[in-house]
Amino acid sequence: MASVSVKNLEVSFGSLKVLRELNIDIRSGEFVVLLGPSGCGKSTLLNSIAGLLDASAGQIWIGDRNVTWEEPKDRGIGMVFQSYALYPRMTVEGNLSFGLRMAGVPKPEIARRINAAAELLHIENLMKRRPSELSGGQRQRVAIGRALVRDVNVFLFDEPLSNLDAALRTELRVELKRLHRELGNSTMIYVTHDQVEALTLADRMAVMHRGLIQQFDTPRTIYHHPANTFVAGFVGSPRMNFLKGRVEQRANSFAFVSDQFVQPLAQYNFVNATGSGDGAELGIRPEHIRIDPDQGTHEATVELVEPMGAETVVWCRLKKQTIGLRLEGDQSFETQQTLRLTFPEQRLNMFDSNTGDRL
Amino acid sequence: MTAIAAHETVLEASGPRPRQVSAARIGVYAFLITAALFFALPLYVMLVTSLKGMPEVRLGQIFAFPSAPTFEPWIKAWSTACTGRTCEGLTPGFLNSVKITVPSVIISIIAAALNGYALSFWKFRGANFFFGLLIFGAFVPYQVVIFPLIIFMREVGLFATLPGIIIVHTIFGMPILTLLYRNYFSALPEELFKAARVDGAGFWRIFFYVIMPMSVPITIVAIILQVTGIWNDFLFGIVFAGRENLPMTVQLNNIVQTTTGIREHNVNMAATILAAAVPLAVYFISGRWFVRGIAAGAVKG
Numbered sequence: 336m337a338s339v340s341v342k343n344l345e346v347s348f349g350s351l352k353v354l355r356e357l358n359i360d361i362r363s364g365e366f367v368v369l370l371g372p373s374g375c376g377k378s379t380l381l382n383s384i385a386g387l388l389d390a391s392a393g394q395i396w397i398g399d400r401n402v403t404w405e406e407p408k409d410r411g412i413g414m415v416f417q418s419y420a421l422y423p424r425m426t427v428e429g430n431l432s433f434g435l436r437m438a439g440v441p442k443p444e445i446a447r448r449i450n451a452a453a454e455l456l457h458i459e460n461l462m463k464r465r466p467s468e469l470s471g472g473q474r475q476r477v478a479i480g481r482a483l484v485r486d487v488n489v490f491l492f493d494e495p496l497s498n499l500d501a502a503l504r505t506e507l508r509v510e511l512k513r514l515h516r517e518l519g520n521s522t523m524i525y526v527t528h529d530q531v532e533a534l535t536l537a538d539r540m541a542v543m544h545r546g547l548i549q550q551f552d553t554p555r556t557i558y559h560h561p562a563n564t565f566v567a568g569f570v571g572s573p574r575m576n577f578l579k580g581r582v583e584q585r586a587n588s589f590a591f592v593s594d595q596f597v598q599p600l601a602q603y604n605f606v607n608a609t610g611s612g613d614g615a616e617l618g619i620r621p622e623h624i625r626i627d628p629d630q631g632t633h634e635a636t637v638e639l640v641e642p643m644g645a646e647t648v649v650w651c652r653l654k655k656q657t658i659g660l661r662l663e664g665d666q667s668f669e670t671q672q673t674l675r676l677t678f679p680e681q682r683l684n685m686f687d688s689n690t691g692d693r694l
Numbered sequence: 695m696t697a698i699a700a701h702e703t704v705l706e707a708s709g710p711r712p713r714q715v716s717a718a719r720i721g722v723y724a725f726l727i728t729a730a731l732f733f734a735l736p737l738y739v740m741l742v743t744s745l746k747g748m749p750e751v752r753l754g755q756i757f758a759f760p761s762a763p764t765f766e767p768w769i770k771a772w773s774t775a776c777t778g779r780t781c782e783g784l785t786p787g788f789l790n791s792v793k794i795t796v797p798s799v800i801i802s803i804i805a806a807a808l809n810g811y812a813l814s815f816w817k818f819r820g821a822n823f824f825f826g827l828l829i830f831g832a833f834v835p836y837q838v839v840i841f842p843l844i845i846f847m848r849e850v851g852l853f854a855t856l857p858g859i860i861i862v863h864t865i866f867g868m869p870i871l872t873l874l875y876r877n878y879f880s881a882l883p884e885e886l887f888k889a890a891r892v893d894g895a896g897f898w899r900i901f902f903y904v905i906m907p908m909s910v911p912i913t914i915v916a917i918i919l920q921v922t923g924i925w926n927d928f929l930f931g932i933v934f935a936g937r938e939n940l941p942m943t944v945q946l947n948n949i950v951q952t953t954t955g956i957r958e959h960n961v962n963m964a965a966t967i968l969a970a971a972v973p974l975a976v977y978f979i980s981g982r983w984f985v986r987g988i989a990a991g992a993v994k995g
């Protein structure tokens with residue numbers, strides 16, 4: 336049992352409330368990623384779960400225990416920090432065993448656990464070295480090992496890969512995923528502001544903004560059915576295109592109407608009522624826009640072409656607005672060329688312009 | 695190899711080489727040498743005088759090398775020179791100074807390190823106010839607090855005792871040392887402290903196992919500051935130590951000021967060098983460690 340529940344958590348620094356009324360329920364064995372821009376409170380939430388920050392209101396439950404006021408060591412958590420935070424004057428072995436020595440675990444047991452962790456992380460031959468004699472990737476492995484040996488069910492990662500170069504990041508990302516599978520029933524909460532990391536690692540991900548969880552769902556749902564304009568704009572690269580207009584009822588179906596064009600919404604599934612009626616935003620991802628020379632209803636002029644190998648990003652002017660298209664890399668475009676586009680209805684996302692919520 | 699060598703000759707830098715010795719350089723060196731001489735000269739005079747016999751001292755040729763070097767004045771300064779009625783030289787003062795300095799240095803450094811540690815890692819309510827108060831303490835002139843402190847010490851029965859003087863030195867070392875440690879600790883990554891908490895170490899264990907091992911460079915700085923400061927102290931020694939525990943500086947003063955008979959300049963010089971020997975040694979020995987410690991601390995990780 337190692338589910339994690341945060342109930343109405345509030346955390347403040349002095350008069351600044353960084354988190355308020357925050358709720359999240361994480362199932363046992365789940366890999367949850369907290370994604371959000373810098374300063375939105377991800378580390379604060381993670382530190383509160385770890386017990387390194389005091390909550391000013393609310394509760395934190397790990398398993399079936401209320402741990403809101405328990406010491407970090409008693410919460411059954413292991414934590415990996417962005418800066419590795421290895422003890423510089425201890426060897427790798429000393430780093431790994433420190434927590435166990437503090438807990439008074441008998442020596443043979445310490446040795447057994449250290450060896451198991453070292454084997455899992457491929458750091459057996461580094462045991463006698465100091466952290467300063469390790470590479471970035473090796474240090475991060477040791478930091479993960481230090482959490483592993485504690486034999487806990489909940490692992491907290493605070494941007495563990497962000498100090499590494501791109502290649503190493505990809506490699507360790509895969510290893511983390513593998514580790515999660517091999518450990519079986521351990522819950523992992525992973526903070527990042529790298530959306531690729533979030534989308535690839537997460538069973539479910541929570542997108543945070545200004546101390547609030549905007550959406551907590553599977554990466555797939557978050558990507559394809561973002562709950563509001565923030566989530567829609569934050570996840571995905573290049574960004575989702577937003578077009579301003581309004582939703583109008585025409586005959587017996589709805590349509591999105593802007594100054595320049597009309598987009599029927601006959602097949603769009605409205606999750607809420609159609610909103611206030613006046614302000615709406617149409618969102619469509621760059622890769623979902625189709626070029627259709629015959630039936631395309633929206634005429635756009637190519638302004639800039641960015642070939643990226645596997646794909647090409649084309650920036651067009653649609654009347655007064657700029658939109659991006661993500662297309663196969665083998666096509667070529669000229670600037671000032673005119674494209675006829677269609678927006679597949681199933682791929683559309685409608686938002687209320689005032690609240691930003693999905694319609 | 696030859697190919698590379700050939701390459702190098704081709705790629706000779708063009709234009710004249712930058713001059714190694716410029717006028718500015720010469721000026722700097724001239725200044726440095728003059729300054730060094732200026733400070734070394736008194737030391738030289740002291741040294742040669744302390745090695746002369748009295749007849750030679752009386753000639754007044756202070757720069758002259760001793761014609762027959764003798765250690766007689768040194769021995770006298772150390773063990774038989776008179777201060778008032780007792781004639782035991784500097785020995786008792788030396789021992790007193792050791793008895794005062796060693797505990798004062800150890801206690802003040804441990805206390806200050808703990809202060810700095812608590813202030814920078816266990817941010818309690820009012821920590822900043824407390825720190826501000828301590829720093830304010832660094833700017834209070836000693837003269838202002840001496841008299842109240844005398845009364846306080848007398849009330850608690852520690853006036854003119856060894857523990858008394860040790861406490862005084864510890865108190866007066868606290869502001870600057872705490873500042874030193876706090877600033878050093880606030881530059882250490884906070885995540886390290888958090889990691890230790892997750893690992894289950896408490897206040898003391900984090901201090902001894904994680905923080906102090908990383909504080910070797912700053913501790914050496916603190917030791918240098920405290921040893922030299924306390925060893926050279928005269929004011930607190932004469933006020934708080936009591937007759938039994940007068941430190942070496944006070945005793946040196948008594949030897950030099952003794953008015954009976956003739957002034958034995960050679961003995962005075964020897965006594966002065968002896969009294970200054972400990973701080974000098976600390977500088978020479980720890981200076982090297984100091985640099986090494988700083989360098990080791992600078993390597994990240």
Ligand SMILES: Nc1ncnc2c1ncn2[C@@H]1O[C@H](COP(=O)(O)OP(=O)(O)OP(=O)(O)O)[C@@H](O)[C@H]1O
Binds near residue numbers: 351371375376379380
């Ligand atoms: N010790 C502190 N004192 C005061 N404010 C703080 C403190 N720590 C964080 N904050 C504030 O709380 C907010 C959330 O910080 P937090 O570290 O949780 O952000 P984050 O989402 O982890 O960002 P990043 O991705 O940059 O790590 C920020 O606005 C920050 O300025």
Ligand SMILES: [Mg+2]
Binds near residue numbers: 377378379493
């Ligand atoms: Mg953070």
